[in-house]
Amino acid sequence: MDIHKCAAEAIGTFWLTFAGCGSAVIAAGFPQVGIGLVGVSLAFGLTVVTMAYAIGHVSGCHLNPAVTCGLAAGGRFPTHDIPAYVISQVIGSVVAATLLYAIATGAPDFDLAKGFAANGYGEHSPGHYGLISCLLAEVVLTMMFLFVIMGATHGKAPVGFAPLAIGLCLTLVHLVGIPITNLSVNPARSTGPALFVGGWAIAQLWLFWIAPILGGILGGILYRWVSDQPSALVTGMPPVAPAE
Numbered sequence: 001m002d003i004h005k006c007a008a009e010a011i012g013t014f015w016l017t018f019a020g021c022g023s024a025v026i027a028a029g030f031p032q033v034g035i036g037l038v039g040v041s042l043a044f045g046l047t048v049v050t051m052a053y054a055i056g057h058v059s060g061c062h063l064n065p066a067v068t069c070g071l072a073a074g075g076r077f078p079t080h081d082i083p084a085y086v087i088s089q090v091i092g093s094v095v096a097a098t099l100l101y102a103i104a105t106g107a108p109d110f111d112l113a114k115g116f117a118a119n120g121y122g123e124h125s126p127g128h129y130g131l132i133s134c135l136l137a138e139v140v141l142t143m144m145f146l147f148v149i150m151g152a153t154h155g156k157a158p159v160g161f162a163p164l165a166i167g168l169c170l171t172l173v174h175l176v177g178i179p180i181t182n183l184s185v186n187p188a189r190s191t192g193p194a195l196f197v198g199g200w201a202i203a204q205l206w207l208f209w210i211a212p213i214l215g216g217i218l219g220g221i222l223y224r225w226v227s228d229q230p231s232a233l234v235t236g237m238p239p240v241a242p243a244e
Contacts, residue, residue: 001084008059009085012051013092016063017192020044021117022100024182026107037178045171052163061163064186065089065209070146070216074224076153089188097192118193118201119184119208127179131207134181138211139218141173142185146219154227184208185215 023043027035035043052061060077062068065086071077097116104110115124121134129137145166151157152165170185177183184190190208194201 001081005059006084006088008055009062009088010092010095012055012059012061012063013089013188014096015051015092016044016047016186017093017096017189018100019047020189021097021193022103024117025100025104037175040178041171041174044174045167045169048170049163049167052166056163059085063089063092063188064212064216065188066142066186066212066216067146067149068216069213070142070149070218070220072220073217074146074150074220076150076220086188090191093188093192094195095192097196101196112197115182115201116193116197117182118197119182119190120200120204121181121207124200124204125180126182129180135207135211137177137180138184138208139215141177141183142212142215143219143222145169145173145185146216147223150220150223151227155229181208185212187212 020040020043023035024040027043028037028040048061048063051063055061060071062071062077062085065082068077068082068085068089072079072082101116104116118124121129121131125134148169149162149166152162173185174183177185187209190205194205194208
């Protein structure tokens with residue numbers, strides 16, 4: 001595996017976690033000018049749009065183990081490269097969470113008990129949704145996210161617009177999912193904040209690995225079944241090579 005592709009994935013996932021979770025931790029509830037649910041959703045979408053244009057031609061800009069596994073299931077990514085990508089993504093997320101924690105603790109009213117953008121179910125769900133509801137939401141929203149990624153990057157799709165479609169889709173799934181689980185659809189994004197929150201966040205982290213990866217695989221398989229020539233690629237986005 002090319003070290004430059006791994007570095008690009010780490011940097012991209014760093015940006016997604018730092019700017020996306022940072023918008024929730026720092027800006028969402030800021031007195032009188034807080035960006036709120038819509039702002040946080042847009043922030044996550046914008047991280048993908050900006051990084052897709054920046055590193056899409058380098059690594060494919062997956063930024064997410066569920067995307068990497070889903071693209072492999074859809075015939076767009078070689079399975080033997082999955083571990084290197086996933087490790088790089090988790091490293092990027094943990095570094096981002098570390099830096100975000102260092103910045104956020106500079107505020108006199110910072111309280112880690114508020115969640116630090118960690119994902120949760122039951123009493124740790126923003127809307128107190130139960131385990132089954134959170135599981136279904138994460139699977140379905142990740143599945144549709146992968147379906148859009150596969151379609152937007154198909155060889156017959158309009159060239160150059162894939163990052164916009166993917167970023168807007170990520171915005172949309174956050175608008176739906178934040179009240180349910182604080183929305184993951186990304187195991188790497190979930191891991192960084194959970195390590196700092198500890199306790200319940202670590203105990204519930206399993207869901208935010210299993211559900212998004214399952215959803216990603218289902219989305220890749222579904223698109224592969226629906227589409228003609230499912231592995232036809234748009235140059236530069238999002239996989240690095242077709243699966244062998």
